[in-house]
Amino acid sequence: MNPSTMSGNRLAGIIGTGPWPSPAYDSLHAAISRVIADGRLPVGTRLPSERELATAIGLSRTTTTRTYGLLREQGFLLTRRGSGSIVRLPNVPGGRIDHLLTPAGADESEIDLTCTAQVASPWLLGAYDRALSQLPAYLPGTGYYPSGLPVLREAIAERFTRRGAPTDPDQILITSGAFGAVAIAVRALLQGSRAHPPDRSSSRRILIESPTYPNAIATLEGAGASLVSYPLEIGEDGHYWDLAAMEQALHRSRIRATYLIPDFHNPTGALLPESARGELAELLQRHSVTPIIDESIVELGLEDAPTPTPLAKFAPNSITAGSTSKIFWGGLRVGWMRLPRHLIDSMAATRLSLDLGAPVLEQLVAAELMRDHDAILPDYLDKLRTGRDILVAQVRTHLPSWDLSVPAGGMALWVRLPEERSGALAIAAREQGLALVAGPNFAPSGGLDGWIRLPYTAAHEQLSQLGPRLAAAWEDALSMEGRIPAGRARIVA
Template sequence: MPALAPASRVADLVLPALAGDGPAYARLAEALRRTIVDGRLPQGVRLPSERDLTGPVGLSRTTVTRAYAELRTQGYLATRRGSGSVVQVPRVPGGRVDHLLTPAALDEGALDLTITAPGAPAGIADAYARAAEDLGAYLCGTGYYPSGLPVLRERIADRFTTRGLATTPDQVLVTPGALAAVAIALRALIQRRDRVLVETPTYPNAIATLEGAGARIVPHPIDHVDHDWEVDALARTVQQSGVRAAYLIPDFHNPTGALMSSAQRGDVGRVLRRHGVVPVVDESPAELALEGQPMPEPLGAHVPDAVTAGSASKSFWGGLRVGWLRVPRSRMEEMAASRLRLDLGVPVLEQLVLVHLLDRADDILLEHRARLRERRDSLLLALRAHLPDWQVRVPAGGMSLWCRLPEGSSTALAAAARHYDVALAAGPNFAAAGGLDGWIRLPFVLPPEQLEQVVPRLVLAWEDVLAGRSGGGRVDAPDRGGRQRRIIA
């Protein structure tokens, strides 16, 4: 039977939106619909019965029954024998393409906002030069290092230890990027049809990786406005669903920018330990604290069985394609076996480059964060001036803004924006279980001369959406000229 959303929880979500004019049933239906679209009541969850909801929302049973009937008519509820009223999300045409964005090839001068990855930092050319000098010492060997170069594993272990999670080099596996690290971990931890808890919204390519592994995704909505993981709701979901593993992004969450507090990490850790859930923790954005604030300890410090993935892509440069796993010793054998089923190692030169970057990490990251902070503030200023109805909470880190549209559809906005040479990742791409068409992610990684063009073009596209001129275009148009399709990163 689908997991039940407690009546008190549903009331907390809808009561703030019930005030206003119009029939009470219509206001309740709209409040529930908006909550479903936002992903706070995810697809597959069972709503309380009409009778059970009347008291918490202060409305008659007839009113609640009419609201449920309205949602069924709109396609947001389905009645299943023995299961009651279960949330479903109507299909959004073109809004979610197997979690991969595949826009047509972009013209010169187009703005690609589907990728949260900046250009290379100033020190990378020097790091390559130094790495090339070091390479000779490795040329007499085979060049195969499936676990990673010992010198790099030592640097990565030291950074974990400094952050509050004691780690030795033999607990580190070097991988070709964070997504590969996540895939390696999942292959070792789950079998086909196992349930895995995933935040919603979340990183789209992680959803694709889970689906490719045959996992049954169990969504856990995080609060888009207050950046709250809602630990009580998490505990209920874990208990009711029987998940074996979880994929979590506690550090400047992609796409919301949320940062899990130290207290929440302790609470989440207790829930996961109590129910034997192994978290795969994606720390790719963890180095991107834009306000100079101290970071909480790694979530793995609260869950000894946690597997932690990281990457150089967000901290330094995506072209390195170097990631890693921090693994408990008890799981290293199964992770190493899973790793060898992928390939035989990351290129030696790139690993040496990362060693030199980590040796200068404090200086490089200081400049990197300052550059991102300036671009974030510039984009926020333009949005407030020209699209003031869009709601966005200022993220304290990461690389993107997660914006709530006052009306309309981010899918339609993405289609309209293509007419102005802007590629966007619509909200449904980030939905682990449908919904989120009222949200859009806006990275602030473009160079300033390009970033200043973003909002003026979005204004034109948004005007087209409001006027019904989005043209019904699809964000998954086939590529022209045989170019490789883009993914959301």
């Protein structure tokens, strides 16, 4: 794939236009390398010419030439005749970061912050009891329900309708978790089914936010997608979607689909404003892009506000993935897709090439939990809200140099470190009885070693102990010069 070229004005919008403390080439180098490490300047991007950048930021061409030379020396740029200057990351021992999160084998003394997940809802056993009483009615059949049990599809469709996106049960396809839904969607869009093969000229490029959920990166790449990063912008109130920048990315690359988490985004916690949802839908429709929307944590708003309106209300061609994992229990492994009618047949056919349906008992359990949804959720949200506030206080008290925005929902803090040592921090944390996931795991195109995700789903007693342990780990990470190269994390499994 040919790299996309960033204009001088766009790069100036990301790094600013000064003033540039003397020596200016050093200040400019620091600004560019920082946004590469942050993931806001994706790996593989072709930078503007030295002359174009000089004009955009008000410096001399001599300064930009010297800056590009320094970036090349440090491994941030690769320049070849006829190809321009392409963004890359310095080589690091240990190779490429593994984006797939794996379960931690933590002992009782270790605090596991590798995953945003809750223990089973207290309502779960009662739901299993009621589901078991219904199971005999299904035993005379084959047990295969590739589209899902009607009772569960009806419950999910009714919730979409109540939230503002009228939905019929036949638009719902039950899957094995939310990422089962994403895998089906991507495979159907990129590879097609025997009944509906893709157009030979169709693109395999999928636009994906940076940062994003690590398993999304693994799922999309595993389906053969070519990922195009769209870096979320950073403002005073945290991360946000710059739709003008997204349109530029869509102009530069022929995008087939986009994977987005607009509701309490994982890992940043950002929420796409209601006022921007119609604008986003119109933008994607104008570029003939199919949105794949991950609503796994849409229910986890921690402020007094209604559940966000489904993007499906504004984008009729969108595919929405959801799951019971974040609101009830991950062990159920029940997810769903809400589909536009013209995609139902192709998605169902693709689903049959992967598996024959989710387990009947777990679907019955999920239907029972959905029936009690409004009674179950408030207690869990109270627990999350308290956990968030405990964790915020711990970080601000013990690590005041760390920069965080308090999210309005979701399950984790996305914290900016004063130095790019997320990988070193994850390694040092083990000695303090902490299991962390370094920032580069959330980067589709590299970078983000200056960030760390801290879930607040752990027990409140554990969260109350985090501050001193994190502070000690950070002190050790700062002393790792020479063992962990600056600017890129190294993960040791």
